Amino acid sequence: MDGPARQRSLWQHNLAVVLDEVRAATPTSRARISQHTGLTRATVSALVDALVRARLVDEVGPAPRGGAGRPATGLVLSPSGPAGLGLEINVDYLAAAVVDLTGQVRHLEVRQVDQRGRAPAEVLADVADLAAGARRVAGLPLAGARLAVPGLVDAPGLVRLAPNLGWRDLDVLGPLTAAPDWPDLPVGIDNEANLAALGELATAGRERSFLYVSGEVGVGAGIVLDGALLRGTHGWSGEIGHVTVAADGPVCRCGARGCLEQYAGQEAILRAAGVPAGEALPADLAVRRLAELAGADDPAAIGALSAAGRALGIVAAGVLNVLDLDAVVLGGSFAPLAGWLTGHVEREVAGRVLTAAWSPVCVRACSLGTRAAVVGAAGAVVREVLAAPSAWIDGG
Amino acid sequence: MDGPARQRSLWQHNLAVVLDEVRAATPTSRARISQHTGLTRATVSALVDALVRARLVDEVGPAPRGGAGRPATGLVLSPSGPAGLGLEINVDYLAAAVVDLTGQVRHLEVRQVDQRGRAPAEVLADVADLAAGARRVAGLPLAGARLAVPGLVDAPGLVRLAPNLGWRDLDVLGPLTAAPDWPDLPVGIDNEANLAALGELATAGRERSFLYVSGEVGVGAGIVLDGALLRGTHGWSGEIGHVTVAADGPVCRCGARGCLEQYAGQEAILRAAGVPAGEALPADLAVRRLAELAGADDPAAIGALSAAGRALGIVAAGVLNVLDLDAVVLGGSFAPLAGWLTGHVEREVAGRVLTAAWSPVCVRACSLGTRAAVVGAAGAVVREVLAAPSAWIDGG
DNA sequence: GCTATTTGTTAATCGGTTGAACTTATTGTG
DNA sequence: CACAATAAGTTCAACCGATTAACAAATAGC
Numbered sequence: 001m002d003g004p005a006r007q008r009s010l011w012q013h014n015l016a017v018v019l020d021e022v023r024a025a026t027p028t029s030r031a032r033i034s035q036h037t038g039l040t041r042a043t044v045s046a047l048v049d050a051l052v053r054a055r056l057v058d059e060v061g062p063a064p065r066g067g068a069g070r071p072a073t074g075l076v077l078s079p080s081g082p083a084g085l086g087l088e089i090n091v092d093y094l095a096a097a098v099v100d101l102t103g104q105v106r107h108l109e110v111r112q113v114d115q116r117g118r119a120p121a122e123v124l125a126d127v128a129d130l131a132a133g134a135r136r137v138a139g140l141p142l143a144g145a146r147l148a149v150p151g152l153v154d155a156p157g158l159v160r161l162a163p164n165l166g167w168r169d170l171d172v173l174g175p176l177t178a179a180p181d182w183p184d185l186p187v188g189i190d191n192e193a194n195l196a197a198l199g200e201l202a203t204a205g206r207e208r209s210f211l212y213v214s215g216e217v218g219v220g221a222g223i224v225l226d227g228a229l230l231r232g233t234h235g236w237s238g239e240i241g242h243v244t245v246a247a248d249g250p251v252c253r254c255g256a257r258g259c260l261e262q263y264a265g266q267e268a269i270l271r272a273a274g275v276p277a278g279e280a281l282p283a284d285l286a287v288r289r290l291a292e293l294a295g296a297d298d299p300a301a302i303g304a305l306s307a308a309g310r311a312l313g314i315v316a317a318g319v320l321n322v323l324d325l326d327a328v329v330l331g332g333s334f335a336p337l338a339g340w341l342t343g344h345v346e347r348e349v350a351g352r353v354l355t356a357a358w359s360p361v362c363v364r365a366c367s368l369g370t371r372a373a374v375v376g377a378a379g380a381v382v383r384e385v386l387a388a389p390s391a392w393i394d395g396g
Numbered sequence: 397m398d399g400p401a402r403q404r405s406l407w408q409h410n411l412a413v414v415l416d417e418v419r420a421a422t423p424t425s426r427a428r429i430s431q432h433t434g435l436t437r438a439t440v441s442a443l444v445d446a447l448v449r450a451r452l453v454d455e456v457g458p459a460p461r462g463g464a465g466r467p468a469t470g471l472v473l474s475p476s477g478p479a480g481l482g483l484e485i486n487v488d489y490l491a492a493a494v495v496d497l498t499g500q501v502r503h504l505e506v507r508q509v510d511q512r513g514r515a516p517a518e519v520l521a522d523v524a525d526l527a528a529g530a531r532r533v534a535g536l537p538l539a540g541a542r543l544a545v546p547g548l549v550d551a552p553g554l555v556r557l558a559p560n561l562g563w564r565d566l567d568v569l570g571p572l573t574a575a576p577d578w579p580d581l582p583v584g585i586d587n588e589a590n591l592a593a594l595g596e597l598a599t600a601g602r603e604r605s606f607l608y609v610s611g612e613v614g615v616g617a618g619i620v621l622d623g624a625l626l627r628g629t630h631g632w633s634g635e636i637g638h639v640t641v642a643a644d645g646p647v648c649r650c651g652a653r654g655c656l657e658q659y660a661g662q663e664a665i666l667r668a669a670g671v672p673a674g675e676a677l678p679a680d681l682a683v684r685r686l687a688e689l690a691g692a693d694d695p696a697a698i699g700a701l702s703a704a705g706r707a708l709g710i711v712a713a714g715v716l717n718v719l720d721l722d723a724v725v726l727g728g729s730f731a732p733l734a735g736w737l738t739g740h741v742e743r744e745v746a747g748r749v750l751t752a753a754w755s756p757v758c759v760r761a762c763s764l765g766t767r768a769a770v771v772g773a774a775g776a777v778v779r780e781v782l783a784a785p786s787a788w789i790d791g792g
Numbered sequence: 793g794c795t796a797t798t799t800g801t802t803a804a805t806c807g808g809t810t811g812a813a814c815t816t817a818t819t820g821t822g
Numbered sequence: 823c824a825c826a827a828t829a830a831g832t833t834c835a836a837c838c839g840a841t842t843a844a845c846a847a848a849t850a851g852c
Binding site: 793794795796797798799800801802803804805806807808809810811812813814815816817818819820821822 | 823824825826827828829830831832833834835836837838839840841842843844845846847848849850851852
């Protein structure tokens with residue numbers, strides 16, 4: 001029960017409905033929106049006019065249409081409307097992306113920097129610099145920014161635990177917005193896997209419910225149910241890396257035994273495959289090397305990936321049994337390895353998910369590749385603009 | 397994006413807001429609602445009047461209050477307003493309950509009947525008879541009915557799989573509403589654990605996010621996140637009984653290996669404890685016998701419960717890691733055994749849930765005992781009335 | 793050029809909230 | 823006991839946004 005509704009709420013809600021209609025059926029027209037939503041043409045006209053004035057929607061030339069009658073003026077989301085800025089801090093790179101209202105990626109920059117051992121303030125200064133660059137280059141008005149971090153995030157802007165960065169109970173948003181380069185923008189922070197899942201939701205289109213499994217140094221997950229991200233009570237959902245695979249398995253650095261991370265974490269896979277990792281070789285190169293070995297039918301690599309795939313499948317099956325989702329999406333460093341993983345995941349899922357008989361589960365690699373989190377972060381900002389357009393119109 | 401909002405939607409929404417205010421702060425007054433919601437006293441008056449006319453809210457005598465000024469007329473949810481009828485089919489009993497708007501259980505009847513081997517039509521005729529009796533005895537207007545079934549339920553009114561009843565792809569709502577005794581009421585059907593979780597939510601009060609684990613012949617679960625039930629894409633969430641505990645464990649009747657049900661299902665526990673079960677002894681008596689043995693420190697019973705508790709804890713920890721919930725509630729036949737289970741569950745959860753350090757997880761028995769599902773089913777109907785009161789007002 | 797058809801706009805009306813004045817019922821005070 | 827002070831609830835004009843119906847604009851077909 002979220003507060004009372006005033007007259008204004010009505011208008012704000014319908015504004016969002018109309019805007020969503022433009023997004024869903026591009027290009028469309030006032031008349032089509034009216035038919036499709038049930039709102040009067042008069043009402044739709046008034047709302048569309050407000051959206052056009054606010055530069056969220058553009059009127060384009062009339063689409064050629066058979067039959068008689070005055071041609072409709074086309075309506076599309078404005079590619080020059082307020083865009084979203086996505087930022088990402090990961091163990092061995094920093095990234096920034098700008099996504100416009102239509103969902104197009106308008107700018108993408110990745111800087112390979114190993115964060116291990118660097119002072120957080122230094123890292124955040126780099127991020128601010130990336131942000132400033134992105135704003136300059138993209139040449140679009142930015143609605144806001146979202147920062148993806150590989151760890152547990154707590155409101156407002158605290159990183160509770162990012163083991164692979166060595167961060168703990170660290171205020172991130174304060175130093176970031178205080179940096180000299182920082183372009184003055186409202187900024188939020190979220191878990192990397194959550195944002196990647198949102199990115200997948202925006203691009204994959206059809207699927208509305210899935211488990212996005214992100215393989216980085218650890219293993220995280222984002223859960224999308226009926227088109228909405230499940231954040232959990234504190235925003236700490238998706239800690240799939242520490243779900244138990246074997247009660248008496250190897251000890252994990254979290255202190256428990258037999259966590260998924262000990263079977264499908266980057267370190268575990270690389271060790272089992274006999275690929276040198278850690279200090280010796282940057283993570284992305286090690287993963288590429290592993291894919292090469294697997295491609296050449298190296299038995300150790302194949303074995304390592306099959307063990308990881310089975311463990312992933314067992315845990316994914318558990319999540320699907322509990323949450324009844326439609327698909328499992330392999331992302332992060334699992335994406336380039338998906339060819340050797342999906343089969344094993346599929347087998348475990350098919351054998352262990354009770355409802356698989358009525359509704360088969362789709363297992364596939366993510367469609368945005370390894371940049372899902374940054375792009376998803378930018379997309380999350382756009383998503384908010386589209387969900388509450390009245391905030392971007394003078395006089396709310 | 398759920399459709400456009402007309403002027404009427406505004407009124408309907410605010411009606412629900414006002415009604416919820418009455419529910420939350422009983423007894424309250426028009427003035428307090430106005431202050432608390434931000435709506436004008438004039439608006440609140442109009443809405444309250446509609447609720448009073450519809451018999452959802454009663455005006456009660458003015459509450460004595462210190463200080464000057466005209467005394468407020470108290471407002472409470474009407475105990476004679478539309479009530480909910482809950483029905484339950486389980487393996488060894490049938491049950492009916494009536495819960496009024498205030499949440500009071502006004503009627504409860506349990507019939508010990510073993511359903512195994514009975515024809516579904518016969519069982520449903522009994523349920524219709526229970527419903528008719530409940531309506532007669534309770535003497536309240538009924539808003540609707542909800543039927544709890546131990547299995548997978550599919551819209552509209554199909555039981556996909558209820559292994560312990562031996563039902564599969566069976567239409568339940570058709571025969572039920574066609575029964576001669578059936579009191580003509582809108583009726584829904586839902587999983588037993590889901591409804592029990594809703595019952596727990598309504599009574600436990602404070603907790604807004606928890607995993608409700610229901611031990612019956614199988615093991616099911618209902619998930620409540622931020623006060624809302626998570627149903628999954630098809631409504632098949634909570635199949636916790638078939639989450640893997642050990643990948644190479646004993647074969648389950650679902651075909652997979654090492655399912656939770658093989659460790660914490662009634663059969664498994666009773667077998668390990670050396671208590672005769674199945675045909676020999678009705679389930680509820682067997683559970684009582686087990687509790688007696690455990691109370692007398694019988695080593696086999698204690699061992700069986702500790703093994704079950706550990707398995708439950710491992711699976712619950714997995715769910716908590718993935719979904720970030722606040723509590724684990726043990727229900728169904730786990731409730732009377734909770735004394736011997738919670739400790740083990742707590743230990744596994746504390747050791748395996750990554751965020752337990754920041755936000756400790758509460759493990760406890762359910763507060764409604766073994767009747768949670770029927771009462772929860774009735775409460776679910778009430779919940780819907782409270783959420784959309786306009787449907788109960790002439791001219792919606 | 794005329795009609796049929798569809799799009800988009802304009803002006804009057806309706807439904808529901810707001811804000812301010814007003815009535816009602818009580819406490820406190822001289 | 824009369825009278826101010828205070829708070830609850832009601833009444834009514836004003837306002838805001840959606841609806842309704844009429845109207846202007848732009849095209850196809852004849």
